Amino acid sequence: MTAKALAVFAKEALDAVRDRRSVLSALSFALFGPLVLAMALSTIAKSSDDKGPLRLTVAGGGHAPSLVRFLEQNGAEIVRPSGDIESAVRRGDLTLALVIPEDYGKSFRSSRPARVELVYDASRMGSSTPVRRVEKLLERYNVQVAGLRLTARGISPQVALPVRLSAVDLSTAASRAAFALATFPIFLLMAAFIGGMNVAIDTTAGERERGSLETLLVHAVPRMDLVVGKWMAAVVFNLAAVLLTLLFSFLVLRWDGLQGMDIPVALSVRDALRLLVLLLPLALLAPALQMLIALFARSFKEAQTQLSLLMFVPMIPGLLLSFQSFEPKSWMHAVPILAEQVVMRDLLYGKVIAPSTLALTVGATVALTAVCLGVTSRLLRHERIVLGR
Numbered sequence: 001m002t003a004k005a006l007a008v009f010a011k012e013a014l015d016a017v018r019d020r021r022s023v024l025s026a027l028s029f030a031l032f033g034p035l036v037l038a039m040a041l042s043t044i045a046k047s048s049d050d051k052g053p054l055r056l057t058v059a060g061g062g063h064a065p066s067l068v069r070f071l072e073q074n075g076a077e078i079v080r081p082s083g084d085i086e087s088a089v090r091r092g093d094l095t096l097a098l099v100i101p102e103d104y105g106k107s108f109r110s111s112r113p114a115r116v117e118l119v120y121d122a123s124r125m126g127s128s129t130p131v132r133r134v135e136k137l138l139e140r141y142n143v144q145v146a147g148l149r150l151t152a153r154g155i156s157p158q159v160a161l162p163v164r165l166s167a168v169d170l171s172t173a174a175s176r177a178a179f180a181l182a183t184f185p186i187f188l189l190m191a192a193f194i195g196g197m198n199v200a201i202d203t204t205a206g207e208r209e210r211g212s213l214e215t216l217l218v219h220a221v222p223r224m225d226l227v228v229g230k231w232m233a234a235v236v237f238n239l240a241a242v243l244l245t246l247l248f249s250f251l252v253l254r255w256d257g258l259q260g261m262d263i264p265v266a267l268s269v270r271d272a273l274r275l276l277v278l279l280l281p282l283a284l285l286a287p288a289l290q291m292l293i294a295l296f297a298r299s300f301k302e303a304q305t306q307l308s309l310l311m312f313v314p315m316i317p318g319l320l321l322s323f324q325s326f327e328p329k330s331w332m333h334a335v336p337i338l339a340e341q342v343v344m345r346d347l348l349y350g351k352v353i354a355p356s357t358l359a360l361t362v363g364a365t366v367a368l369t370a371v372c373l374g375v376t377s378r379l380l381r382h383e384r385i386v387l388g389r
């Protein structure tokens with residue numbers, strides 16, 4: 001950076017710091033992203049928690065003492081109902097209840113299917129996990145009773161099991177964490193695009209709307225120095241947003257409340273530094289791209305609308321990768337924005353990133369940044385762009 005570019009940078013950075021809108025834009029998302037991530041992971045962890053105590057309300061337990069005893073032996077805490085079952089479930093006082101009719105014993109002793117009712121409200125959050133646990137316990141009880149009945153008749157219980165399924169889970173802690181953190185890279189990428197957006201708009205479309213851009217261009221400052229100085233001011237806010245988002249996410253993922261759950265979400269210092277290396281080129285590219293687009297807007301609000309639509313660019317490939325809608329290809333490492341998301345996804349899955357791949361990803365993003373800055377400096381030589389006509 002030349003002395004003139006540094007002077008422009010100092011002036012724009014000071015103006016941006018005084019602008020509360022720019023500061024809040026950089027800080028708000030840095031807090032918003034990690035908080036949403038923490039809430040999402042807490043919900044996932046709670047919905048997948050099958051090891052906690054199972055509190056089950058059973059109505060008519062005296063009609064099926066063997067079933068109740070089986071449930072208690074397998075970790076269920078049996079509670080007697082204190083009122084109408086269906087009304088309590090509708091109100092949310094009970095998550096679920098098992099109702100055993102009076103004719104259960106008669107059907108059971110005659111070797112006919114004995115009916116039981118599992119009462120729950122599927123529209124209530126948190127009901128799916130206990131319902132699934134009770135269903136699994138009832139399936140195990142069915143298999144156990146069916147085996148005893150076949151044995152009593154001189155038939156091997158294996159006859160009723162033509163296929164035995166043995167599930168072999170090859171997932172690792174890193175791969176399970178990557179699945180749970182599928183949307184984590186999207187928050188980091190959004191921080192790189194939101195942190196310095198207001199600064200990039202204000203230094204281009206904003207100054208032209210106020211009439212100060214034309215006055216600034218009259219001075220003997222090379223166009224490239226002018227563009228680089230403004231760009232660096234936006235980069236500072238971008239870097240602040242990225243660093244804070246990564247820091248808060250690192251602290252959130254190491255929160256004791258999440259570490260005690262059955263989802264390995266811890267982010268190591270080494271992985272955090274690798275993510276930072278991938279995000280630095282994006283923190284440089286985003287302001288350059290935003291400044292270029294904002295030059296074509298006639299006002300600050302118009303530029304803000306156009307750049308808000310630009311936010312969907314990093315979101316689309318991130319969502320597709322999160323839901324595994326396509327498999328990454330080698331050529332994607334040369335496509336800025338997409339390349340960073342592919343590499344971050346591989347990193348979270350615990351894959352080894354080749355130095356050549358990392359160099360290609362960073363190089364492509366830096367090259368596009370240079371192109372955007374060059375085009376922006378050339379556009380400032382045109383009267384139509386400067387005056388907004």
